[in-house]
Amino acid sequence: MIIIDGSEGEGGGQVLRYSAALSLLTGEPFTISNIRGERAKPGLMRQHVTSLEAACAIGGAECSGLTVGASELTFRPGRVIPGEYHFAVGTAGSTGLVLQTVLVPLMLADAPSRLVIEGGTHAMAAPPFEFLQKTLLPVLQRMGPKLSITLERHGFYPRGGGRIVVDIDPAPLRPIECVTRGAFKVGKVEALVAGIPFDIADRELKAARKVLADWPDEAFAPVQLPAENGPGNALLMVAEFEHVTEIMSGFGKLGVPAERLAKTAAKRMAGYLASQAFAGPYLQDQLLLPFAMAGRGAFTTVKLSAHTRTAVDLIERFSGRGFRFAETADGAHLAEVR
Template sequence: MLEIDGSFGEGGGQILRTSLALSVLTKIPVNIYNIRRNRPREGLAPQHLKTISAIEELTGSITEGKYISSTEIKFIPKNEFKRKITINIGTAGSITLLLQSLMVLLPFLENKTTVGVYGGTDVPWSPQVDYLREVTVPTLERMGYTIKINKIVRGYYPEGGGYVEIEVNPIKKLKSIQIDKFEKSSKVQGISYSTNLPENVTERQKKSARGIISREGITPSIKLQVEKDSSQRIGSGIFLFSKDKDSIIGDGALGERGKRAEEVGEEGAKQFMEKYLQGYDCHMSDQMVPYMALAEGTSSIFTKKTSHLETNISILEKFYNVKFIWKDDRLEVEGIGLENIYID
């Protein structure tokens, strides 16, 4: 059984999400202790329990110590895969963070797998669902990953009520990828969205963001999405992204009670422009390193060190005989070329 210190590095849920996925792929049981030990509320939160439950349901795996505030679990991986699962987080817990863990597994299963998750699509401290759609998915597709997003219903903090359904086909291997420094593009796209709020909210967010981005001589193309229904879902946000020949960057901001639409647009544009001017997306590197380690051949990404990234790398190097190497601001790894044993 592999021992993993859950307080290492950034000491958050990322350790849990990555470790459980790799445990299933390697068939190595894990004991994760000191879970979120350095956080204000240590131990497992409801969001983390749902991630564990999702992997259990998908794979038939067994977990000991799975309860609120638990600081230690023992996870026994199984390979009793289901073709379709539906998870209800029950709150506005992040759908995208839960999917991050499952998506590492899905291309190496026997059959096409459909995963539906109820919860929050656009909530604090996690990637917006548009990041998944516009940044993560297109980047993974370059590696041969075959994924389809069947449905998105937005859900916000604190009510939740969102839903995302993805469909992933099995593949034999992941291909290596090279993500260079982002080259400034004159094309910036985005979406300004709202649910059950006055219609002018999306236009105000858009106008504010456009004012910031236009300082760089760029006129962004920002679509508006206004939803009205009888649900309790209330919220808004903006997401901006840009593509060059081999990389994508994206960022945005969320509305909240008492926060003016203009502030949302300005905040989203500033966060996007920071990545745009630096030439890399740190959130993308956090997400990509597991796939780089599993792919065949040498993969690289232009990025900077962060605690999240270093933590993820440490876990990958515990499970696999891989070594991530920094060459200035480029992170490289020779992947293991993991093969899907169910595909001839």
């Protein structure tokens, strides 16, 4: 039984999701206390409960203490069973983070799976749908599995109501090298608005254009979604390179000016563009688990995040596999499975 203090390291829901995925992959049960101990509202939220329910469903697992607000639970994995599954968060909790919990175990299953996940598709503190579609899944497909993802309905905070469909055709994971991103091809910024004043999109795009001044005017575009998909707003910044597409995002929130949201997201993109790294700050920690399960592989990335350091510690505790990090001559960081 692996004992985990959920307040250590990143101290949020990632500890729980990574632990559940690793438990399914290695067969190691775990107990976690102080769940999300470093968050303003510690304990399990609805999206974390759904993530663990998903892990239990696909992995024949037993989980005691799985209730909203709980600060401790015990998880005992069974055998991963591929198939068709439907998970509903019931709030604007992230569909992408639920997927993160079960994706790699199902990528290594013995038959295909289809997942329907309902909840938030564009919400704070989580990757938007486009990141999964254009950034993460294309890299994972290079490792062997066939993956596809479809957005059937947008889901913004606080209403939620989004719906994604994911098809997973598993295969043994082959090691890959992701050390160069290749030549820059195209950049694009979209401001999505649904059921809110359209001028918010214009203000965001104007602020983003000031930071990304090298991008042409036609790269900046507002997107009006049906009002019934809202209320909601998301700013998506897409940088397509020869070997990877990186996405930075920002999400509208009451009390946060559109200009501030856009400036923050654009500065993150500008920082990535100024580096030579393959993986941005959000892709880096999501590559660790599949690379570790492949047994070998390497990728370059920007400055290591707390999420990444926490994930590395968990992977080593469950699997015995670690990572070696070294700064490269151009200021990026090389991550290698050891």
